[in-house]
Amino acid sequence: MKARKLTVALVAMLALVAAGCGSSSSGGKPDLVVSAASSLKDAFNQYAQQFPEAKVRASFAGSDDLAAQIEQGVKPDLFASANTKLPDELFQKGLVQKPIVFAGNRLVIAVPASGGKVSSLADLAKPGVNIAMGSDSVPVGIYTRKVLAGLPGDQSAKLLANVRSNEPDVAGVVGKVAQGAVDAGFVYITDVDATDGKLKAIELPASLQPQVAYGIAIVKGAKHPKQAQAFIDGLLHGAGQQALKAAGFDPPPPAGT
Amino acid sequence: MRSRSWFPPLLVVALCVALVFLVLPVVAIFTHTSPGDLISSLGDSSSTDALRLSIETTAIAMAIIVVVGTPAAYFLATREFRGKPLVVTLIELPLVLPPAVAGIGLLAALGPKGILGNTLDNAGITLVLRTAGVVVALIFVASPFYLRQAQAAFASLDNSWLEASRTLGAGEAKTFGRIAIPAAANGLAAGLALAWGRALGEFGATLMFAGSFQGITQTAPLAIYGNFATNFDGALALSAVLVAVSGALLLAVKFLTGSEVLGGVAH
Numbered sequence: 001m002k003a004r005k006l007t008v009a010l011v012a013m014l015a016l017v018a019a020g021c022g023s024s025s026s027g028g029k030p031d032l033v034v035s036a037a038s039s040l041k042d043a044f045n046q047y048a049q050q051f052p053e054a055k056v057r058a059s060f061a062g063s064d065d066l067a068a069q070i071e072q073g074v075k076p077d078l079f080a081s082a083n084t085k086l087p088d089e090l091f092q093k094g095l096v097q098k099p100i101v102f103a104g105n106r107l108v109i110a111v112p113a114s115g116g117k118v119s120s121l122a123d124l125a126k127p128g129v130n131i132a133m134g135s136d137s138v139p140v141g142i143y144t145r146k147v148l149a150g151l152p153g154d155q156s157a158k159l160l161a162n163v164r165s166n167e168p169d170v171a172g173v174v175g176k177v178a179q180g181a182v183d184a185g186f187v188y189i190t191d192v193d194a195t196d197g198k199l200k201a202i203e204l205p206a207s208l209q210p211q212v213a214y215g216i217a218i219v220k221g222a223k224h225p226k227q228a229q230a231f232i233d234g235l236l237h238g239a240g241q242q243a244l245k246a247a248g249f250d251p252p253p254p255a256g257t
Numbered sequence: 258m259r260s261r262s263w264f265p266p267l268l269v270v271a272l273c274v275a276l277v278f279l280v281l282p283v284v285a286i287f288t289h290t291s292p293g294d295l296i297s298s299l300g301d302s303s304s305t306d307a308l309r310l311s312i313e314t315t316a317i318a319m320a321i322i323v324v325v326g327t328p329a330a331y332f333l334a335t336r337e338f339r340g341k342p343l344v345v346t347l348i349e350l351p352l353v354l355p356p357a358v359a360g361i362g363l364l365a366a367l368g369p370k371g372i373l374g375n376t377l378d379n380a381g382i383t384l385v386l387r388t389a390g391v392v393v394a395l396i397f398v399a400s401p402f403y404l405r406q407a408q409a410a411f412a413s414l415d416n417s418w419l420e421a422s423r424t425l426g427a428g429e430a431k432t433f434g435r436i437a438i439p440a441a442a443n444g445l446a447a448g449l450a451l452a453w454g455r456a457l458g459e460f461g462a463t464l465m466f467a468g469s470f471q472g473i474t475q476t477a478p479l480a481i482y483g484n485f486a487t488n489f490d491g492a493l494a495l496s497a498v499l500v501a502v503s504g505a506l507l508l509a510v511k512f513l514t515g516s517e518v519l520g521g522v523a524h
Contacts (some may be wrong), residue, residue, distance in 0.1 A: 065486050068486040068487075130386065137487040164473075165468025166472065181369060
């Protein structure tokens with residue numbers, strides 16, 4: 001009868017877990033489902049705690065994967081991307097409402113705070129240096145390739161030869177640098193800030209810095225468009241803006257540049 | 258009497274729900290896009306590189322698993338010793354570990370900052386972000402499938418055969434090689450097929466430990482995830498290949514262990 005007791009215990013455990021999930025999603029407030037770029041994780045989680053109109057349920061991944069989900073018919077209330085191209089494309093396809101630019105960021109080279117093989121952009125092209133970057137479909141990887149395109153051809157080729165991993169999102173790049181799997185990685189300044197001193201940033205020359213702008217859009221057919229709009233308003237001037245600033249994001253860059 | 262009337266239909270309904278739920282996603286992979294488009298999107302270099310890498314890394318992993326795992330399983334099947342249940346449980350643990358846990362565990366053990374990181378570094382061995390790292394991740398997640406099946410296969414052999422062989426002066430090594438392995442061959446092969454299927458599907462541990470780079474560490478499941486955003490058809494095509502291969506491996510297991518598959522196959 002030991003097996004029977006075990007079965008009962010397992011079922012009870014499942015029931016408890018299920019009840020826990022159920023109760024956490026209720027509580028009167030609607031669930032606002034937000035699909036957001038990995039780099040927004042800390043800022044959005046912070047903002048979510050202070051957002052009064054809904055319980056924010058954010059999922060974070062590479063912006064390109066989130067956009068692909070929306071193309072496949074997934075309908076979050078909001079889509080926040082680490083660039084403006086992906087929400088613009090979804091807008092043109094009629095899948096989201098007109099996107100709004102709500103934040104800016106800077107691409108940097110992340111290295112271990114304790115130092116290492118890399119202390120400048122030029123070091124990345126040296127033999128024996130290992131680099132991680134975003135894949136060519138995720139915004140951080142696209143920005144990185146823009147930077148490389150601005151380098152002299154041989155330097156960019158040598159740097160690319162040192163790339164060991166094309167990660168599906170920026171969190172993957174941060175993890176590879178933090179674990180010492182690579183010597184350096186291209187990430188946003190906010191990602192370095194979020195490591196609490198484990199990583200440090202090497203700034204890129206201003207002439208090479210790509211314009212990193214974050215776009216957000218309400219998804220067509222969103223269940224809670226009113227709360228979604230309130231979430232965007234707060235990002236532009238309110239608790240969301242404060243959370244973004246605290247996480248190290250820049251104000252949205254001027255449009256049309 | 259009344260209870261009989263509603264219960265059997267309930268069982269049928271439950272089975273139908275389960276069957277549709279489990280089969281629909283697999284069918285959808287093949288019907289979402291036309292077969293011609295599926296085949297043509299396999300020509301993409303990231304797909305071909307990923308398939309080649311998947312075949313290579315899983316083949317190497319399987320070779321290592323068989324060479325080390327077969328004698329280890331034989332030992333477990335033929336010996337009794339104190340703590341054996343604990344050893345068996347420890348060996349089986351990766352079966353139920355989430356892949357992400359496997360990935361973080363491998364990093365903590367064999368990564369540059371892991372407990373064996375310095376030792377490996379001094380020996381000039383780098384695993385993270387290398388093809389060798391993929392093989393290590395595959396062995397970690399897949400070997401328990403082989404070990405378990407192989408142990409069961411050896412354990413089910415008639416002990417008197419092995420003893421007869423030994424008393425006839427064959428020695429244990431000869432008995433293992435000439436008698437036990439051939440007699441347990443079907444069970445061993447079934448374990449190998451199970452392990453191979455698990456290795457082909459490995460995703461999380463590989464991404465965390467070995468990263469993702471075309472031709473070096475981007476296996477088929479990683480390429481599916483990588484292509485998902487920009488090349489959905491390509492991702493579907495690779496998925497279709499994995500479904501076919503995994504299905505073939507499962508059939509092999511069923512055949513080797515003598516289970517019926519389609520009703521017509523008697524044993």
